[in-house]
Amino acid sequence: MKKKLENPNGIKAKLIELKELRVRFGVVKTLENAVFRLVNRFFYFDCLHIIVLDRENLKPLDPTNTNRFSSKIATREDLEEMEKQGCWSMRGRMKLFERGDTCLLSYVENKLAGYTWILTNGCPSFVECGLRLSVPDGYLYTTYSWTHPDYRGYGLQSFRHHEILNHPRWRDKKGLLGLRMHTNHSTKRGQDKSGFERIGNIYIIGRKSNVHALIGKNLQSMGIKRVKRPSSAETK
Numbered sequence: 001m002k003k004k005l006e007n008p009n010g011i012k013a014k015l016i017e018l019k020e021l022r023v024r025f026g027v028v029k030t031l032e033n034a035v036f037r038l039v040n041r042f043f044y045f046d047c048l049h050i051i052v053l054d055r056e057n058l059k060p061l062d063p064t065n066t067n068r069f070s071s072k073i074a075t076r077e078d079l080e081e082m083e084k085q086g087c088w089s090m091r092g093r094m095k096l097f098e099r100g101d102t103c104l105l106s107y108v109e110n111k112l113a114g115y116t117w118i119l120t121n122g123c124p125s126f127v128e129c130g131l132r133l134s135v136p137d138g139y140l141y142t143t144y145s146w147t148h149p150d151y152r153g154y155g156l157q158s159f160r161h162h163e164i165l166n167h168p169r170w171r172d173k174k175g176l177l178g179l180r181m182h183t184n185h186s187t188k189r190g191q192d193k194s195g196f197e198r199i200g201n202i203y204i205i206g207r208k209s210n211v212h213a214l215i216g217k218n219l220q221s222m223g224i225k226r227v228k229r230p231s232s233a234e235t236k
Helices: 008-025 027-039 076-085 093-098 156-165 185-194 217-222
Strands: 044-054 069-073 102-108 111-119 139-147 175-181 197-207 210-215
Touching: 069 156, 076 093, 076 102, 093 102, 102 156, 111 156, 139 156, 156 175, 156 185, 197 217
Parallel strands: 139 175
Antiparallel strands: 044 175, 044 197, 069 102, 102 111, 111 139, 197 210
């Protein structure tokens, strides 16, 4: 029996994506991404970068910009209205609210400009393979940061980091913790600008239904460990 050829449209889309990667990040990063995809056709492999932004490393804010900024914790009504408008990348976000996580909204001259989610109920999970991790004491895990295209370049990401760590709920926290795929170069640029630093890697090997996670000793000593999935599987 002949092996079914891959959809030509799918191949074309991948070639276009690789071309865009080459333009934005260069040949080396593009080859790295292509090899990564090839390897993952046969077995699952990934490398997650664990990053932190300690309170003392918060980037200073420009007062000429921030005097126009404001923030608030989102209510259910806020999120439902954003979902209804359809322009805020809100797919699946209400599930986070339902399980008890927190969304911080940011505004420019009282106009909604973006948001960041703070994990306050549960463990972060890497949805590609269901890996769930514990968050060390003293840190907040942030995920799903998004800024409306009209307001990108304003420095809202750094502003939200200040607002989170200076909020009465979290003033006792040392800093923010996050994770990213090693091929996510776009996210890396923004996080580096915001002051995040990589403190270690987690290597994931196996099949998506049964992966092994190799966690460095320095991460384990911080309290970052694999957590078993609950009987009712939690999704991010």
